[in-house]
Amino acid sequence: MPRPVLVLKFGTASITQSTGELNEPVLVDIARQVAALRDQYNVVLVSSGAVGAGKSALRDYRGEISQRKAAAAVGNLLLLNVYSRFFAVYGVTIAQSLCERHHFANRDQFLQLKDTYEALWESGIIPIVNENDVVSSRELKFSDNDELATLLAVGFGAEVLMLCTSVGGLLDANNQLIRHVPSLDESVFGVVRTDKSSLGLGGMASKLTFAKLAARMGIRVVIFGLAEPNSIAGALKGEVGTQIDPQPTTLSARNRWLASGSLAVGQVRVDAGAVAALQRRSSLLAVGIREILGDFSAGEVIELIDEAGTAVAVAQARLSAAALTNLSSRQNVEVAHANDIVLL
Ligand SMILES: Nc1ncnc2c1ncn2[C@@H]1O[C@H](COP(=O)(O)OP(=O)(O)O)[C@@H](O)[C@H]1O
Numbered sequence: 651m652p653r654p655v656l657v658l659k660f661g662t663a664s665i666t667q668s669t670g671e672l673n674e675p676v677l678v679d680i681a682r683q684v685a686a687l688r689d690q691y692n693v694v695l696v697s698s699g700a701v702g703a704g705k706s707a708l709r710d711y712r713g714e715i716s717q718r719k720a721a722a723a724v725g726n727l728l729l730l731n732v733y734s735r736f737f738a739v740y741g742v743t744i745a746q747s748l749c750e751r752h753h754f755a756n757r758d759q760f761l762q763l764k765d766t767y768e769a770l771w772e773s774g775i776i777p778i779v780n781e782n783d784v785v786s787s788r789e790l791k792f793s794d795n796d797e798l799a800t801l802l803a804v805g806f807g808a809e810v811l812m813l814c815t816s817v818g819g820l821l822d823a824n825n826q827l828i829r830h831v832p833s834l835d836e837s838v839f840g841v842v843r844t845d846k847s848s849l850g851l852g853g854m855a856s857k858l859t860f861a862k863l864a865a866r867m868g869i870r871v872v873i874f875g876l877a878e879p880n881s882i883a884g885a886l887k888g889e890v891g892t893q894i895d896p897q898p899t900t901l902s903a904r905n906r907w908l909a910s911g912s913l914a915v916g917q918v919r920v921d922a923g924a925v926a927a928l929q930r931r932s933s934l935l936a937v938g939i940r941e942i943l944g945d946f947s948a949g950e951v952i953e954l955i956d957e958a959g960t961a962v963a964v965a966q967a968r969l970s971a972a973a974l975t976n977l978s979s980r981q982n983v984e985v986a987h988a989n990d991i992v993l994l
Pocket residue numbers: 660661662663664814815816817819820821822841842843844845846847850851852853854855
């Protein structure tokens with residue numbers, strides 16, 4: 651039996667001090683706790699903290715985009731060096747994996763990543779992942795490492811996605827920990843404020859957004875903190891942090907991919923009749939299309955939005971944007987087959 655995959659993400663606020671410097675005692679403890687999970691899980695550790703760790707090396711750091719990239723270039727080295735030293739104490743070798751968003755657009759390319767991780771896991775090595783900030787452009791970035799961790803969890807069909815937070819979990823309006831969220835509906839999002847740590851990108855709003863996606867794809871999510879001893883094992887057992895239940899899903903691995911990991915390169919606005927047809931699991935026909943937004947080729951992934959602009963589905967387009975625009979007749983032209991459409 652292959653071991654289940656566990657994706658574990660640590661944000662800047664959890665592993666650095668307020669100055670940005672790496673919090674070594676916390677990292678030693680993470681290494682101890684994660685090393686103990688290796689026999690049970692194939693672990694992917696997603697770690698932020700590079701910008702914080704590297705920024706003091708830059709003269710007159712003001713947090714501009716180019717300076718953040720430069721800080722990440724310095725800081726990733728420091729971060730991995732510290733992880734490498736601390737994991738070595740527990741006999742674990744680590745590997746570095748820097749990911750870019752476009753690697754996730756093409757499923758074949760993404761599966762190469764999985765191949766590599768499997769080779770690492772076979773030798774007991776833990777991959778440590780961060781966004782490749784040095785080259786990531788503003789348009790093509792992951793929104794943050796919560797998204798990167800989620801896309802890895804969905805792509806690998808992980809059993810559990812664990813998002814570490816500096817505040818111990820999801821808190822209610824009285825700052826009390828919410829222990830169990832059976833389903834992430836709007837009322838749950840209502841407790842989230844928009845504050846986040848100064849060096850990180852995410853915060854709780856981002857964690858919940860991606861937790862919702864992962865749960866919809868059948869993955870159990872835990873948002874937890876490191877305040878208690880052995881909190882990672884505790885969170886896995888459901889005793890620490892906020893537990894978010896996975897939703898039942900019948901989507902195939904490929905369609906889960908379509909709905910989450912792929913990059914939608916364009917959008918198509920569809921009318922109310924087409925929305926109703928999609929909900930009946932019909933194919934999308936050209937007659938229901940109101941507007942084509944962006945440029946896409948046949949075979950690429952597009953988002954289907956309703957008249958109000960809300961995304962209702964993602965689909966693999968059979969026709970390019972240009973071919974769709976130039977249709978002489980829109981009767982009986984299939985734009986996306988039902989099997990290639992995933993409702994959101
Ligand atoms: N309802 C909430 N429960 C917990 N944290 C919340 C809530 N609303 C907003 N937050 C904020 O979200 C942030 C949690 O993200 P944090 O773990 O610090 O960042 P990251 O891991 O992305 O660096 C904190 O700044 C916290 O104050």
